[in-house]
Amino acid sequence: xxxxxxxxxxxxxxxxxxxxxxxxxxxxxxxxxxxxxxxxxxxxxxxxxxxxxxxxxxxxxxxxxxxxxxxxxxxxxxxxxxxxxxxxxxxxxxxxxxxxxxxxxxxxxxxxxxxxxxxxxxxxxxxxxxxxxxxxxxxxxxxxxxxxxxxxxxxxxxxxxxxxxxxxxxxxxxxxxxxxxxxxxxxxxxxxxxxxxxxxxxxxxxxxxxxxxxxxxxxxxxxxxxxxxxxxxxxxxxxxxxxxxxxxxxxxxxxxxxxxxxxxxx
Amino acid sequence: xxxxxxxxxxxxxxxxxxxxxxxxxxxxxxxxxxxxxxxxxxxxxxxxxxxxxxxxxxxxxxxxxxxxxxxxxxxxxxxxxxxxxxxxxxxxxxxxxxxxxxxxxxxxxxxxxxxxxxxxxxxxxxxxxxxxxxxxxxxxxxxxxxxxxxxxxxxxxxxxxxxxxxxxxxxxxxxxxxxxxxxxxxxxxxxxxxxxxxxxxxxxxxxxxxxxxxxxxxxxxxxxxxxxxxxxxxxxxxxxxxxxxxxxxxxxxxxxxxxxxxxxxx
Numbered sequence: 001x002x003x004x005x006x007x008x009x010x011x012x013x014x015x016x017x018x019x020x021x022x023x024x025x026x027x028x029x030x031x032x033x034x035x036x037x038x039x040x041x042x043x044x045x046x047x048x049x050x051x052x053x054x055x056x057x058x059x060x061x062x063x064x065x066x067x068x069x070x071x072x073x074x075x076x077x078x079x080x081x082x083x084x085x086x087x088x089x090x091x092x093x094x095x096x097x098x099x100x101x102x103x104x105x106x107x108x109x110x111x112x113x114x115x116x117x118x119x120x121x122x123x124x125x126x127x128x129x130x131x132x133x134x135x136x137x138x139x140x141x142x143x144x145x146x147x148x149x150x151x152x153x154x155x156x157x158x159x160x161x162x163x164x165x166x167x168x169x170x171x172x173x174x175x176x177x178x179x180x181x182x183x184x185x186x187x188x189x190x191x192x193x194x195x196x197x198x199x200x201x202x203x204x205x206x207x208x209x210x211x212x213x214x215x216x217x218x219x220x221x222x223x224x225x226x227x228x229x230x231x232x233x234x235x236x237x238x239x240x241x242x243x244x245x246x247x248x249x250x251x252x253x254x255x256x257x258x259x260x261x262x263x264x265x266x
Numbered sequence: 267x268x269x270x271x272x273x274x275x276x277x278x279x280x281x282x283x284x285x286x287x288x289x290x291x292x293x294x295x296x297x298x299x300x301x302x303x304x305x306x307x308x309x310x311x312x313x314x315x316x317x318x319x320x321x322x323x324x325x326x327x328x329x330x331x332x333x334x335x336x337x338x339x340x341x342x343x344x345x346x347x348x349x350x351x352x353x354x355x356x357x358x359x360x361x362x363x364x365x366x367x368x369x370x371x372x373x374x375x376x377x378x379x380x381x382x383x384x385x386x387x388x389x390x391x392x393x394x395x396x397x398x399x400x401x402x403x404x405x406x407x408x409x410x411x412x413x414x415x416x417x418x419x420x421x422x423x424x425x426x427x428x429x430x431x432x433x434x435x436x437x438x439x440x441x442x443x444x445x446x447x448x449x450x451x452x453x454x455x456x457x458x459x460x461x462x463x464x465x466x467x468x469x470x471x472x473x474x475x476x477x478x479x480x481x482x483x484x485x486x487x488x489x490x491x492x493x494x495x496x497x498x499x500x501x502x503x504x505x506x507x508x509x510x511x512x513x514x515x516x517x518x519x520x521x522x523x524x525x526x527x528x529x530x531x532x
Contacts, residue, residue: 013281015449040416053471055480060471068412070419078415080408087402105401112477129396129405135371136353139395142346142487145471146334149344150306153336153463154451161470183281185420197419204427205319205326205411211378214321221408 001030004182005037012187018178019155023047027067028081028222034182035069035077038195042181043067046152048166048174051085052125054133054141057112059125060161063088064147069222073199075206079222084144085126089166092118092126097242105131152177236262267296270448271303278453284444285421289313293333294347294488300448301335301343304461308447309333312418314432314440317351318391320399320407323378325391326427329354330413335488339465341472345488350410351392355432358384358392363508371397418443502528 007014024030027043034041047062067081086106095102096118107121108114114132115121129140148160157163157177164171185194206218232238239247244261251258273280290296293309300307313328333347352372361368362384373387374380380398381387395406414426423429423443430437451460472484498504505513510527517524 011277013279013447015279017454040420052477053474053484055476055482055484056471057475057477060474068415070415078411080412082405082408103401108477112475112480129402131401135369135397136395138485138487139348142348145344145487146346148467149334149336149464150449153467154306154449154454154460156455156459156463159463159467159470161467161474181279183416183420188283188420189422193422194420197422197425198415201414201419201425201427204425205322208319208326208427209323209378210321211318211323211374214378216321218319218321219404221404221411 001033001041001043001180004180005034005039008039008182008184013183014181016180017155019157020173021176021178022174024178027065028069028079030180031067031069032077032079035071035079038071040070040183040185044147044151045178046148046160046176048163049161050089050126050166051128051144052108054128054138057108061144061148062160063126064144066147070198071195072202073195075199075202075220076226077222078198078202078220079225081222084129084140084147086129086131086140087126089126092121105135150179154179238264267299267307267309267446270446271300271305274305274448274450279449282446283421285423286439287442287444288440290444293331294335294345296446297333297335298343298345301337301345304337306336306449306451310413310417311444312414312426312442314429315427316355316392316432317394317410318374320394320404323374327410327414328426329392330410332409332413336464337461338468339461341465341468341486342492343488344464344468344486345491347488350395350406350413352395352397352406353392355392358387371401416445420445504530
Protein backbone atom coordinates (compact mmCIF):
# COMPACT_ATOMS: atom_id res chain seq x y z
CA UNK A 1 0.00 0.00 0.00
CA UNK A 2 2.88 2.36 0.72
CA UNK A 3 4.19 1.74 -2.81
CA UNK A 4 0.71 2.49 -4.21
CA UNK A 5 0.52 5.73 -2.18
CA UNK A 6 3.97 6.87 -3.36
CA UNK A 7 3.12 5.99 -6.94
CA UNK A 8 -0.23 7.79 -6.85
CA UNK A 9 1.32 10.97 -5.43
CA UNK A 10 3.65 10.94 -8.44
CA UNK A 11 1.25 9.89 -11.24
CA UNK A 12 -2.32 10.39 -9.93
CA UNK A 13 -3.29 6.76 -9.47
CA UNK A 14 -1.36 3.53 -8.88
CA UNK A 15 -2.09 -0.19 -8.56
CA UNK A 16 0.16 -2.66 -6.68
CA UNK A 17 -0.42 -6.43 -6.84
CA UNK A 18 0.95 -8.97 -4.33
CA UNK A 19 1.27 -12.67 -5.10
CA UNK A 20 2.20 -15.73 -2.98
CA UNK A 21 0.77 -14.08 0.14
CA UNK A 22 -1.18 -15.28 3.18
CA UNK A 23 -3.95 -13.86 5.43
CA UNK A 24 -3.29 -10.10 5.53
CA UNK A 25 -5.38 -9.21 8.61
CA UNK A 26 -7.80 -6.28 8.40
CA UNK A 27 -8.42 -5.07 4.83
CA UNK A 28 -9.39 -1.57 6.01
CA UNK A 29 -6.05 -1.10 7.81
CA UNK A 30 -4.29 -0.79 4.44
CA UNK A 31 -6.94 1.43 2.82
CA UNK A 32 -6.80 3.76 5.85
CA UNK A 33 -3.06 4.32 5.34
CA UNK A 34 -3.96 6.05 2.08
CA UNK A 35 -6.73 8.10 3.73
CA UNK A 36 -4.24 9.19 6.43
CA UNK A 37 -2.05 10.49 3.59
CA UNK A 38 -4.98 12.39 2.02
CA UNK A 39 -5.60 9.84 -0.75
CA UNK A 40 -8.34 7.40 -1.65
CA UNK A 41 -7.16 3.87 -0.81
CA UNK A 42 -8.50 0.51 -1.99
CA UNK A 43 -7.37 -2.90 -0.71
CA UNK A 44 -8.66 -6.40 -1.40
CA UNK A 45 -7.58 -9.98 -0.80
CA UNK A 46 -8.81 -13.37 -1.91
CA UNK A 47 -8.99 -16.15 0.66
CA UNK A 48 -9.64 -19.85 1.27
CA UNK A 49 -12.89 -21.22 -0.24
CA UNK A 50 -15.89 -20.79 2.09
CA UNK A 51 -18.53 -19.26 -0.22
CA UNK A 52 -20.71 -20.98 -2.84
CA UNK A 53 -21.33 -19.48 -6.27
CA UNK A 54 -24.97 -18.58 -6.98
CA UNK A 55 -26.73 -21.90 -7.85
CA UNK A 56 -23.70 -23.82 -6.54
CA UNK A 57 -23.16 -26.18 -3.60
CA UNK A 58 -19.44 -26.32 -2.87
CA UNK A 59 -17.35 -23.54 -1.33
CA UNK A 60 -15.42 -22.27 -4.38
CA UNK A 61 -14.62 -18.66 -3.41
CA UNK A 62 -13.40 -16.87 -0.29
CA UNK A 63 -15.25 -14.27 1.76
CA UNK A 64 -12.94 -11.91 -0.18
CA UNK A 65 -13.07 -8.55 1.61
CA UNK A 66 -13.10 -5.21 -0.20
CA UNK A 67 -11.99 -2.04 1.62
CA UNK A 68 -12.08 1.57 0.43
CA UNK A 69 -11.12 4.57 2.55
CA UNK A 70 -11.07 8.32 1.93
CA UNK A 71 -10.42 11.40 4.09
CA UNK A 72 -13.43 13.60 4.93
CA UNK A 73 -12.08 16.45 7.06
CA UNK A 74 -13.88 16.89 10.38
CA UNK A 75 -16.25 14.00 9.45
CA UNK A 76 -13.29 11.63 9.89
CA UNK A 77 -12.46 8.95 7.35
CA UNK A 78 -14.95 7.12 5.18
CA UNK A 79 -13.92 3.45 5.45
CA UNK A 80 -16.01 0.73 3.86
CA UNK A 81 -14.48 -2.63 4.87
CA UNK A 82 -16.76 -5.53 4.00
CA UNK A 83 -16.68 -9.24 3.30
CA UNK A 84 -18.39 -9.87 -0.05
CA UNK A 85 -20.21 -12.83 1.53
CA UNK A 86 -23.41 -12.26 3.51
CA UNK A 87 -21.45 -12.92 6.73
CA UNK A 88 -17.93 -13.92 7.74
CA UNK A 89 -17.00 -17.36 9.05
CA UNK A 90 -16.39 -15.71 12.42
CA UNK A 91 -20.12 -14.97 12.79
CA UNK A 92 -20.92 -18.65 12.23
CA UNK A 93 -18.36 -19.55 14.93
CA UNK A 94 -19.92 -17.10 17.38
CA UNK A 95 -23.44 -18.43 16.67
CA UNK A 96 -22.19 -22.00 17.12
CA UNK A 97 -20.51 -21.20 20.47
CA UNK A 98 -23.65 -19.43 21.73
CA UNK A 99 -25.98 -22.19 20.43
CA UNK A 100 -27.81 -19.66 18.25
CA UNK A 101 -29.35 -20.15 14.80
CA UNK A 102 -28.18 -18.30 11.67
CA UNK A 103 -30.46 -15.98 9.71
CA UNK A 104 -32.07 -17.44 6.57
CA UNK A 105 -30.03 -16.61 3.45
CA UNK A 106 -26.66 -16.78 5.20
CA UNK A 107 -25.61 -20.37 4.48
CA UNK A 108 -26.34 -23.70 2.80
CA UNK A 109 -25.63 -27.25 3.97
CA UNK A 110 -23.39 -29.87 2.28
CA UNK A 111 -26.20 -30.70 -0.19
CA UNK A 112 -26.82 -27.07 -1.14
CA UNK A 113 -30.03 -26.68 0.87
CA UNK A 114 -30.60 -23.43 2.83
CA UNK A 115 -29.78 -23.91 6.50
CA UNK A 116 -29.86 -21.89 9.74
CA UNK A 117 -27.83 -24.48 11.70
CA UNK A 118 -24.19 -23.38 12.30
CA UNK A 119 -22.93 -27.01 12.31
CA UNK A 120 -24.57 -27.69 8.93
CA UNK A 121 -23.16 -24.41 7.58
CA UNK A 122 -19.61 -25.49 8.52
CA UNK A 123 -20.15 -28.66 6.42
CA UNK A 124 -21.69 -26.62 3.58
CA UNK A 125 -20.92 -23.09 2.45
CA UNK A 126 -21.67 -19.42 3.13
CA UNK A 127 -23.78 -17.51 0.60
CA UNK A 128 -22.56 -14.38 -1.20
CA UNK A 129 -23.94 -10.94 -0.21
CA UNK A 130 -27.65 -10.87 -1.05
CA UNK A 131 -28.22 -14.54 -0.18
CA UNK A 132 -29.92 -16.77 -2.77
CA UNK A 133 -30.53 -15.80 -6.41
CA UNK A 134 -34.13 -14.60 -5.78
CA UNK A 135 -32.92 -11.96 -3.31
CA UNK A 136 -30.02 -10.68 -5.43
CA UNK A 137 -27.27 -13.06 -4.35
CA UNK A 138 -25.90 -13.12 -7.91
CA UNK A 139 -24.64 -9.57 -7.29
CA UNK A 140 -22.72 -10.71 -4.22
CA UNK A 141 -21.35 -13.69 -6.19
CA UNK A 142 -20.16 -11.21 -8.83
CA UNK A 143 -18.49 -9.05 -6.18
CA UNK A 144 -16.74 -12.03 -4.55
CA UNK A 145 -15.48 -13.17 -7.95
CA UNK A 146 -14.48 -9.59 -8.85
CA UNK A 147 -12.21 -9.41 -5.79
CA UNK A 148 -10.67 -12.77 -6.74
CA UNK A 149 -9.98 -11.55 -10.29
CA UNK A 150 -8.30 -8.31 -9.16
CA UNK A 151 -6.17 -10.16 -6.58
CA UNK A 152 -5.36 -13.83 -7.18
CA UNK A 153 -6.08 -14.06 -10.91
CA UNK A 154 -4.32 -10.77 -11.73
CA UNK A 155 -1.26 -11.62 -9.64
CA UNK A 156 -1.02 -15.26 -10.69
CA UNK A 157 -1.82 -17.03 -7.41
CA UNK A 158 -3.62 -20.39 -7.06
CA UNK A 159 -7.13 -20.49 -8.61
CA UNK A 160 -9.73 -19.80 -5.90
CA UNK A 161 -11.44 -23.24 -5.73
CA UNK A 162 -7.99 -24.87 -5.33
CA UNK A 163 -6.74 -22.68 -2.44
CA UNK A 164 -5.98 -24.76 0.69
CA UNK A 165 -8.67 -24.73 3.41
CA UNK A 166 -8.62 -22.14 6.21
CA UNK A 167 -6.47 -23.24 9.20
CA UNK A 168 -4.92 -26.00 7.06
CA UNK A 169 -1.50 -27.12 8.29
CA UNK A 170 -0.88 -29.35 5.26
CA UNK A 171 -1.05 -28.91 1.52
CA UNK A 172 1.54 -26.17 1.14
CA UNK A 173 1.23 -22.40 1.16
CA UNK A 174 -2.04 -20.48 0.96
CA UNK A 175 -0.68 -18.53 -2.05
CA UNK A 176 -3.23 -15.72 -1.75
CA UNK A 177 -3.31 -12.59 -3.89
CA UNK A 178 -3.84 -8.98 -2.82
CA UNK A 179 -4.30 -5.68 -4.60
CA UNK A 180 -3.65 -2.17 -3.29
CA UNK A 181 -4.80 0.90 -5.21
CA UNK A 182 -4.41 4.58 -4.43
CA UNK A 183 -5.86 7.68 -6.11
CA UNK A 184 -4.54 11.17 -5.32
CA UNK A 185 -7.36 13.73 -5.67
CA UNK A 186 -4.75 16.52 -5.85
CA UNK A 187 -3.81 15.22 -9.30
CA UNK A 188 -6.94 16.90 -10.66
CA UNK A 189 -7.89 19.50 -8.03
CA UNK A 190 -6.77 22.06 -5.43
CA UNK A 191 -5.32 20.60 -2.20
CA UNK A 192 -8.15 19.91 0.28
CA UNK A 193 -10.96 20.33 -2.26
CA UNK A 194 -11.87 16.63 -2.41
CA UNK A 195 -11.76 16.31 1.37
CA UNK A 196 -14.07 19.33 1.79
CA UNK A 197 -16.54 17.93 -0.74
CA UNK A 198 -16.62 14.54 0.98
CA UNK A 199 -17.11 16.23 4.36
CA UNK A 200 -20.13 18.12 2.96
CA UNK A 201 -21.52 14.95 1.37
CA UNK A 202 -21.25 12.94 4.60
CA UNK A 203 -22.80 15.78 6.64
CA UNK A 204 -25.77 15.88 4.25
CA UNK A 205 -26.18 12.10 4.54
CA UNK A 206 -25.76 11.68 8.30
CA UNK A 207 -27.97 14.70 8.99
CA UNK A 208 -30.89 13.46 6.90
CA UNK A 209 -34.19 12.12 8.29
CA UNK A 210 -34.18 8.66 9.96
CA UNK A 211 -36.77 5.89 9.57
CA UNK A 212 -39.24 5.07 12.39
CA UNK A 213 -37.53 2.70 14.85
CA UNK A 214 -33.98 3.46 13.64
CA UNK A 215 -31.59 2.74 16.54
CA UNK A 216 -29.58 5.92 15.92
CA UNK A 217 -28.79 8.53 13.25
CA UNK A 218 -27.42 7.53 9.86
CA UNK A 219 -23.77 6.41 10.14
CA UNK A 220 -20.70 6.84 7.96
CA UNK A 221 -19.19 3.48 6.91
CA UNK A 222 -16.30 2.84 9.33
CA UNK A 223 -17.77 4.99 12.12
CA UNK A 224 -18.61 2.09 14.50
CA UNK A 225 -15.11 0.65 14.01
CA UNK A 226 -13.45 4.01 14.74
CA UNK A 227 -15.49 4.29 17.95
CA UNK A 228 -14.52 0.74 18.95
CA UNK A 229 -10.85 1.50 18.31
CA UNK A 230 -11.06 4.59 20.54
CA UNK A 231 -12.71 2.55 23.33
CA UNK A 232 -10.00 -0.12 23.09
CA UNK A 233 -7.24 2.51 23.18
CA UNK A 234 -8.73 4.00 26.33
CA UNK A 235 -9.94 0.94 28.25
CA UNK A 236 -8.14 -2.03 26.71
CA UNK A 237 -9.42 -4.79 24.44
CA UNK A 238 -12.47 -6.65 25.76
CA UNK A 239 -12.56 -10.43 25.19
CA UNK A 240 -14.65 -13.33 26.43
CA UNK A 241 -13.19 -15.74 29.05
CA UNK A 242 -12.92 -18.71 26.64
CA UNK A 243 -10.96 -16.68 24.09
CA UNK A 244 -8.77 -15.28 26.89
CA UNK A 245 -7.97 -18.77 28.19
CA UNK A 246 -7.08 -19.94 24.66
CA UNK A 247 -4.61 -17.10 24.26
CA UNK A 248 -2.98 -17.82 27.64
CA UNK A 249 -2.48 -21.48 26.65
CA UNK A 250 -1.14 -20.63 23.19
CA UNK A 251 1.21 -18.10 24.80
CA UNK A 252 2.52 -20.74 27.21
CA UNK A 253 3.12 -23.24 24.40
CA UNK A 254 4.94 -20.61 22.35
CA UNK A 255 7.00 -19.30 25.30
CA UNK A 256 5.37 -15.86 24.96
CA UNK A 257 3.44 -15.18 28.20
CA UNK A 258 0.12 -13.40 27.72
CA UNK A 259 0.19 -9.87 29.23
CA UNK A 260 -1.72 -8.90 32.37
CA UNK A 261 -5.48 -8.53 32.04
CA UNK A 262 -8.26 -6.98 34.09
CA UNK A 263 -11.55 -8.80 34.63
CA UNK A 264 -14.48 -6.44 34.02
CA UNK A 265 -17.26 -8.79 35.11
CA UNK A 266 -20.20 -9.94 33.00
CA UNK B 267 -12.58 4.86 -21.14
CA UNK B 268 -10.45 5.00 -24.27
CA UNK B 269 -8.11 7.45 -22.47
CA UNK B 270 -7.91 5.05 -19.51
CA UNK B 271 -7.11 2.11 -21.83
CA UNK B 272 -4.37 4.06 -23.63
CA UNK B 273 -2.93 5.24 -20.31
CA UNK B 274 -2.96 1.76 -18.79
CA UNK B 275 -1.20 0.23 -21.79
CA UNK B 276 1.56 2.80 -21.24
CA UNK B 277 1.83 2.78 -17.42
CA UNK B 278 0.06 -0.40 -16.16
CA UNK B 279 -3.03 1.21 -14.68
CA UNK B 280 -4.89 4.48 -15.28
CA UNK B 281 -7.87 6.35 -13.82
CA UNK B 282 -9.97 8.89 -15.78
CA UNK B 283 -12.61 11.06 -14.08
CA UNK B 284 -15.46 12.86 -15.87
CA UNK B 285 -17.35 15.78 -14.35
CA UNK B 286 -20.45 17.76 -15.44
CA UNK B 287 -21.87 14.66 -17.16
CA UNK B 288 -25.35 13.17 -17.61
CA UNK B 289 -26.82 9.63 -17.82
CA UNK B 290 -24.11 7.55 -19.53
CA UNK B 291 -26.25 4.57 -20.58
CA UNK B 292 -25.01 1.06 -19.80
CA UNK B 293 -22.08 0.98 -17.34
CA UNK B 294 -20.84 -2.37 -18.65
CA UNK B 295 -20.52 -1.02 -22.21
CA UNK B 296 -17.49 1.04 -21.13
CA UNK B 297 -15.88 -1.68 -19.02
CA UNK B 298 -16.23 -4.13 -21.95
CA UNK B 299 -14.20 -1.80 -24.21
CA UNK B 300 -11.23 -2.50 -21.94
CA UNK B 301 -11.90 -6.27 -21.94
CA UNK B 302 -12.04 -6.19 -25.76
CA UNK B 303 -8.55 -4.65 -25.64
CA UNK B 304 -7.28 -7.39 -23.31
CA UNK B 305 -7.40 -5.22 -20.16
CA UNK B 306 -9.45 -5.15 -16.96
CA UNK B 307 -11.96 -2.28 -17.18
CA UNK B 308 -13.91 -0.56 -14.40
CA UNK B 309 -16.66 2.05 -14.91
CA UNK B 310 -19.01 3.72 -12.46
CA UNK B 311 -21.42 6.64 -12.43
CA UNK B 312 -23.41 8.43 -9.76
CA UNK B 313 -27.03 9.31 -10.52
CA UNK B 314 -30.16 11.14 -9.32
CA UNK B 315 -31.23 10.35 -5.73
CA UNK B 316 -33.52 7.28 -5.52
CA UNK B 317 -31.91 5.23 -2.72
CA UNK B 318 -32.14 5.76 1.06
CA UNK B 319 -29.11 5.46 3.33
CA UNK B 320 -29.34 2.62 5.90
CA UNK B 321 -31.62 3.92 8.71
CA UNK B 322 -32.71 6.82 6.46
CA UNK B 323 -36.01 7.80 4.86
CA UNK B 324 -35.28 10.16 1.98
CA UNK B 325 -33.66 9.23 -1.32
CA UNK B 326 -30.15 10.67 -0.89
CA UNK B 327 -28.06 8.50 -3.24
CA UNK B 328 -28.46 7.12 -6.76
CA UNK B 329 -28.68 3.49 -7.81
CA UNK B 330 -25.01 4.10 -8.75
CA UNK B 331 -23.97 1.21 -10.99
CA UNK B 332 -20.57 -0.45 -10.80
CA UNK B 333 -19.22 -2.40 -13.78
CA UNK B 334 -16.05 -4.47 -14.08
CA UNK B 335 -15.07 -6.51 -17.15
CA UNK B 336 -12.12 -8.76 -17.96
CA UNK B 337 -11.22 -11.07 -20.87
CA UNK B 338 -11.34 -14.83 -20.20
CA UNK B 339 -10.33 -16.50 -23.48
CA UNK B 340 -12.83 -19.08 -24.72
CA UNK B 341 -15.00 -18.46 -21.61
CA UNK B 342 -15.85 -15.03 -23.06
CA UNK B 343 -15.70 -11.86 -20.99
CA UNK B 344 -16.40 -11.63 -17.27
CA UNK B 345 -18.68 -8.59 -16.96
CA UNK B 346 -20.22 -7.67 -13.62
CA UNK B 347 -22.60 -4.73 -14.22
CA UNK B 348 -24.79 -4.06 -11.20
CA UNK B 349 -26.81 -1.32 -9.57
CA UNK B 350 -25.66 -0.97 -5.95
CA UNK B 351 -29.32 -0.73 -4.91
CA UNK B 352 -31.35 -3.91 -4.38
CA UNK B 353 -33.18 -3.20 -7.64
CA UNK B 354 -33.25 -0.49 -10.32
CA UNK B 355 -36.09 2.01 -10.70
CA UNK B 356 -36.95 0.22 -13.97
CA UNK B 357 -38.01 -2.90 -12.04
CA UNK B 358 -40.42 -0.81 -9.95
CA UNK B 359 -41.86 0.63 -13.18
CA UNK B 360 -42.36 -2.84 -14.65
CA UNK B 361 -44.02 -4.11 -11.45
CA UNK B 362 -46.28 -1.04 -11.43
CA UNK B 363 -47.33 -1.53 -15.06
CA UNK B 364 -48.05 -5.23 -14.46
CA UNK B 365 -49.90 -4.53 -11.17
CA UNK B 366 -47.42 -6.75 -9.32
CA UNK B 367 -46.05 -6.34 -5.77
CA UNK B 368 -42.37 -5.76 -4.97
CA UNK B 369 -40.32 -8.20 -2.88
CA UNK B 370 -39.85 -7.31 0.82
CA UNK B 371 -36.55 -5.50 1.35
CA UNK B 372 -36.61 -3.66 -1.97
CA UNK B 373 -38.20 -0.34 -0.99
CA UNK B 374 -39.61 1.93 1.71
CA UNK B 375 -42.54 4.39 1.58
CA UNK B 376 -42.40 8.18 2.15
CA UNK B 377 -42.35 7.65 5.94
CA UNK B 378 -39.50 5.12 5.81
CA UNK B 379 -41.70 2.04 6.40
CA UNK B 380 -40.95 -1.12 4.37
CA UNK B 381 -43.38 -1.46 1.45
CA UNK B 382 -44.13 -3.89 -1.40
CA UNK B 383 -46.43 -1.43 -3.23
CA UNK B 384 -44.79 0.09 -6.34
CA UNK B 385 -46.80 3.35 -6.00
CA UNK B 386 -45.65 3.79 -2.38
CA UNK B 387 -42.07 3.00 -3.42
CA UNK B 388 -42.16 5.81 -6.02
CA UNK B 389 -43.11 8.23 -3.21
CA UNK B 390 -40.46 6.76 -0.91
CA UNK B 391 -37.07 5.30 -1.76
CA UNK B 392 -35.31 2.14 -2.92
CA UNK B 393 -33.11 0.27 -0.44
CA UNK B 394 -29.41 -0.42 -1.00
CA UNK B 395 -28.23 -3.95 -1.90
CA UNK B 396 -28.93 -6.22 1.05
CA UNK B 397 -32.18 -4.45 2.03
CA UNK B 398 -32.60 -3.26 5.63
CA UNK B 399 -29.80 -3.16 8.21
CA UNK B 400 -30.67 -6.58 9.72
CA UNK B 401 -30.07 -8.34 6.38
CA UNK B 402 -26.78 -6.56 5.55
CA UNK B 403 -28.14 -3.44 3.80
CA UNK B 404 -25.39 -1.33 5.37
CA UNK B 405 -22.95 -3.04 2.99
CA UNK B 406 -25.03 -1.98 -0.01
CA UNK B 407 -25.27 1.54 1.43
CA UNK B 408 -21.48 1.58 1.67
CA UNK B 409 -21.15 0.41 -1.95
CA UNK B 410 -23.60 3.03 -3.24
CA UNK B 411 -21.72 5.73 -1.34
CA UNK B 412 -18.36 4.35 -2.52
CA UNK B 413 -19.44 4.75 -6.17
CA UNK B 414 -20.55 8.31 -5.42
CA UNK B 415 -17.17 9.13 -3.82
CA UNK B 416 -15.13 7.74 -6.75
CA UNK B 417 -17.31 9.58 -9.31
CA UNK B 418 -19.10 12.78 -8.24
CA UNK B 419 -17.09 13.64 -5.12
CA UNK B 420 -13.73 12.90 -6.77
CA UNK B 421 -14.59 14.84 -9.92
CA UNK B 422 -16.26 17.76 -8.18
CA UNK B 423 -19.86 17.33 -9.35
CA UNK B 424 -22.98 18.24 -7.33
CA UNK B 425 -23.28 16.45 -3.94
CA UNK B 426 -25.49 13.37 -4.36
CA UNK B 427 -28.51 14.45 -2.24
CA UNK B 428 -28.66 17.72 -4.22
CA UNK B 429 -28.63 16.17 -7.73
CA UNK B 430 -31.80 17.07 -9.69
CA UNK B 431 -34.49 14.34 -9.85
CA UNK B 432 -34.53 11.75 -12.62
CA UNK B 433 -36.43 12.95 -15.74
CA UNK B 434 -36.38 16.53 -14.38
CA UNK B 435 -36.73 19.18 -17.08
CA UNK B 436 -36.05 22.04 -14.67
CA UNK B 437 -33.38 22.85 -12.12
CA UNK B 438 -30.39 22.92 -14.42
CA UNK B 439 -27.97 20.20 -15.47
CA UNK B 440 -27.70 16.77 -13.83
CA UNK B 441 -23.96 17.37 -13.28
CA UNK B 442 -23.17 13.69 -12.74
CA UNK B 443 -19.69 12.25 -12.23
CA UNK B 444 -18.15 9.15 -13.77
CA UNK B 445 -14.91 7.21 -13.33
CA UNK B 446 -13.18 4.90 -15.79
CA UNK B 447 -10.26 2.72 -14.71
CA UNK B 448 -8.15 0.27 -16.69
CA UNK B 449 -5.48 -2.22 -15.60
CA UNK B 450 -3.19 -3.90 -18.13
CA UNK B 451 -2.23 -7.41 -16.90
CA UNK B 452 0.69 -7.43 -19.37
CA UNK B 453 2.39 -4.82 -17.19
CA UNK B 454 3.29 -7.61 -14.75
CA UNK B 455 3.00 -10.82 -16.80
CA UNK B 456 3.43 -12.58 -20.13
CA UNK B 457 0.84 -11.71 -22.84
CA UNK B 458 -2.22 -13.96 -22.49
CA UNK B 459 -1.27 -15.30 -19.05
CA UNK B 460 -3.98 -13.41 -17.15
CA UNK B 461 -6.63 -14.35 -19.72
CA UNK B 462 -5.68 -18.05 -19.49
CA UNK B 463 -5.84 -17.97 -15.69
CA UNK B 464 -9.28 -16.31 -15.71
CA UNK B 465 -10.50 -18.87 -18.27
CA UNK B 466 -9.37 -21.70 -15.96
CA UNK B 467 -10.97 -20.03 -12.93
CA UNK B 468 -14.34 -19.56 -14.68
CA UNK B 469 -14.30 -23.14 -15.99
CA UNK B 470 -13.71 -24.45 -12.46
CA UNK B 471 -16.60 -22.30 -11.16
CA UNK B 472 -19.17 -22.97 -13.89
CA UNK B 473 -18.37 -26.69 -13.91
CA UNK B 474 -18.88 -27.14 -10.18
CA UNK B 475 -21.84 -28.92 -8.55
CA UNK B 476 -25.25 -27.16 -8.58
CA UNK B 477 -27.77 -26.95 -5.75
CA UNK B 478 -31.03 -28.99 -5.82
CA UNK B 479 -33.61 -27.07 -7.86
CA UNK B 480 -31.07 -24.78 -9.57
CA UNK B 481 -32.61 -23.61 -12.88
CA UNK B 482 -29.36 -24.18 -14.79
CA UNK B 483 -25.59 -24.50 -14.32
CA UNK B 484 -23.57 -21.81 -12.54
CA UNK B 485 -23.23 -18.72 -14.74
CA UNK B 486 -20.43 -16.22 -15.37
CA UNK B 487 -21.48 -12.63 -14.53
CA UNK B 488 -22.46 -11.05 -17.86
CA UNK B 489 -23.33 -14.37 -19.53
CA UNK B 490 -27.14 -13.79 -19.71
CA UNK B 491 -26.55 -10.30 -21.17
CA UNK B 492 -24.17 -11.65 -23.83
CA UNK B 493 -26.78 -14.26 -24.83
CA UNK B 494 -29.49 -11.55 -24.99
CA UNK B 495 -27.26 -9.37 -27.19
CA UNK B 496 -26.69 -12.27 -29.58
CA UNK B 497 -30.47 -12.94 -29.79
CA UNK B 498 -31.13 -9.25 -30.52
CA UNK B 499 -28.44 -9.16 -33.20
CA UNK B 500 -30.00 -12.17 -34.91
CA UNK B 501 -33.73 -11.56 -34.48
CA UNK B 502 -34.08 -7.87 -33.62
CA UNK B 503 -34.93 -6.16 -30.34
CA UNK B 504 -38.13 -7.41 -28.69
CA UNK B 505 -40.32 -4.76 -27.01
CA UNK B 506 -43.83 -4.64 -25.58
CA UNK B 507 -46.62 -2.87 -27.56
CA UNK B 508 -46.94 0.06 -25.09
CA UNK B 509 -43.22 0.84 -25.26
CA UNK B 510 -43.31 0.48 -29.05
CA UNK B 511 -46.22 2.94 -29.36
CA UNK B 512 -44.40 5.44 -27.12
CA UNK B 513 -41.34 5.35 -29.34
CA UNK B 514 -43.42 5.85 -32.50
CA UNK B 515 -45.06 8.95 -30.95
CA UNK B 516 -41.75 10.38 -29.72
CA UNK B 517 -40.27 9.76 -33.18
CA UNK B 518 -43.12 11.64 -34.84
CA UNK B 519 -42.77 14.62 -32.47
CA UNK B 520 -39.02 14.72 -33.07
CA UNK B 521 -39.31 14.31 -36.87
CA UNK B 522 -37.36 11.03 -36.68
CA UNK B 523 -39.70 8.25 -37.89
CA UNK B 524 -39.39 4.95 -35.99
CA UNK B 525 -37.97 2.17 -38.22
CA UNK B 526 -40.05 -0.76 -39.47
CA UNK B 527 -40.93 -3.44 -36.93
CA UNK B 528 -42.22 -7.00 -37.07
CA UNK B 529 -44.97 -8.16 -34.70
CA UNK B 530 -44.05 -11.52 -33.14
CA UNK B 531 -47.33 -12.16 -31.30
CA UNK B 532 -47.74 -12.86 -27.61
